[in-house]
Amino acid sequence: MEQMVQGILVVNTETIPGMMITETLGVVSGSTVRAKNIGRDITQGLRNIMGGELVKYTELLEESRQEAIGRMVADAMSRGATAIVNVRFATSAVTAGAAELFAYGTAVKAE
Amino acid sequence: MAVGEGTWLVMGLLIALPFLLLALIGILWSVAYPVMLIWAVLFSGKKLDEQIADTNSREVSLRDSLGHDPLTTIDGGYRSDITSSGIVWAGVVFGPSHWHLLIGWFNNLIGGSIDTFQKIVSAGRAEAMQRLRENAIANGWDDVINVRIDTADMAPQGAKSSVKAVEVFAYGTGVKYGN
Numbered sequence: 483m484e485q486m487v488q489g490i491l492v493v494n495t496e497t498i499p500g501m502m503i504t505e506t507l508g509v510v511s512g513s514t515v516r517a518k519n520i521g522r523d524i525t526q527g528l529r530n531i532m533g534g535e536l537v538k539y540t541e542l543l544e545e546s547r548q549e550a551i552g553r554m555v556a557d558a559m560s561r562g563a564t565a566i567v568n569v570r571f572a573t574s575a576v577t578a579g580a581a582e583l584f585a586y587g588t589a590v591k592a593e
Numbered sequence: 594m595a596v597g598e599g600t601w602l603v604m605g606l607l608i609a610l611p612f613l614l615l616a617l618i619g620i621l622w623s624v625a626y627p628v629m630l631i632w633a634v635l636f637s638g639k640k641l642d643e644q645i646a647d648t649n650s651r652e653v654s655l656r657d658s659l660g661h662d663p664l665t666t667i668d669g670g671y672r673s674d675i676t677s678s679g680i681v682w683a684g685v686v687f688g689p690s691h692w693h694l695l696i697g698w699f700n701n702l703i704g705g706s707i708d709t710f711q712k713i714v715s716a717g718r719a720e721a722m723q724r725l726r727e728n729a730i731a732n733g734w735d736d737v738i739n740v741r742i743d744t745a746d747m748a749p750q751g752a753k754s755s756v757k758a759v760e761v762f763a764y765g766t767g768v769k770y771g772n
Contacts, residue, residue: 492680493766495668495739499675523756530756531629533637533690533713534644535720539747540686543760547682569680571764573745581747581760 490555491565491592498565501592507561511586512553515576516546543581547571550585563589630691637690641716648719655726663726664765668739676771680764681737683724686747687717688758714759718742721761734767741765 491498526536550571558566569587576582656662689697693709700707721742729737740763747758 491678493678494680494741494764495671495678495766497669499671499678499768500673527756528629530688530758531626531691532633532640533688533693534640535717536686536688536756536758539756539758539760540684543684543686543762547684547762551680569764570741571682571743571762573743573760573762575745575747581745 490558490563492551492555492569492587493565493567494569494587496568498567498592501565503565503567503590503592505591507558507563507589507591509586510554510557510561510563510566510589511584512550512555512557513582513584514546514549514553515580515582516542516549517580543573543583546581546583547585550583554585554587558587558589561589563591565590565592567592633690633692637692641690641693641713645712645716645719648716648723652719652723652726655723655730659730663729663734663736664722664740665736665738666740671738671768672770674770675768678766678768679732679734681725681729681732681734681767682762682764683721683728684760684762685717685721685724686758686760687713687720688747688756689713694757714744714761717759717761718744718763721763725763725765729765729767732767733769735770736768737765738768739766 491501497503522538522542526538529536554566554569566587567590569585572584572586574582574584689710693713696709697707700709722740725737725740743760743762743764745760745762747756747760
């Protein structure tokens with residue numbers, strides 16, 4: 483989580499503080515569907531009996547989110563953007579075992 | 594022939610092996626589950642209280658060291674001396690114990706507010722927000738603006754699943770002030 487993701491500035495505000503948006507380049511998005519492996523399912527299922535945090539699932543979603551953001555950034559780079567503003571995230575569970583993570587935002591040129 | 598019978602026996606065992614293993618896991622599970630459920634009945638409430646107390650104390654100590662809460666939900670109207678910004682996020686997957694599920698089920702029969710689940714979800718949310726603060730500080734941001742919090746169900750309705758949990762995901766834009 484550095485300030486620039488592969489040279490592109492990513493923020494979830496409508497404007498970039500201290501910068502001027504000169505051109506908008508449309509909506510960019512990235513998504514990833516991650517399934518947990520069966521070993522994790524069993525250990526996390528056991529952990530779930532006791533309640534509380536399911537650490538492996540937290541890690542899994544963290545990795546997946548990185549990947550979704552990476553894809554969104556790649557999309558923005560292909561459009562020649564320098565920043566992505568107003569980023570939003572959405573999560574949906576496709577089935578009990580697989581989660582889809584979706585990141586989207588507006589690609590802009592900013593200076 | 595004796596040799597032929599022996600090979601048939603070995604082959605039969607090899608074919609049956611996965612099923613035997615499956616049966617063994619089933620037997621172990623049926624023995625282990627009640628033990629773990631009793632464990633959950635005895636200790637899950639305490640564990641939850643400890644978790645809430647831990648999150649709370651980390652939050653208070655961070656707020657004391659900074660002098661203010663770094664998180665705000667505003668977008669726009671921010672200070673003009675911001676030198677850099679970038680996205681920051683934190684997530685946590687949090688679930689009720691099976692004992693709490695049972696209590697919740699009984700509460701459901703009576704109706705009204707289910708305090709158990711409210712307590713669990715808000716504990717998860719407080720933890721996610723605290724991690725967002727810690728992430729932001731670790732990445733060198735002074736404040737986080739435009740914080741949004743998402744909650745997603747890890748076990749969708751209708752799906753047969755052993756895991757009952759929600760994912761709380763908090764994100765915002767980290768900003769750094771140049772003095």
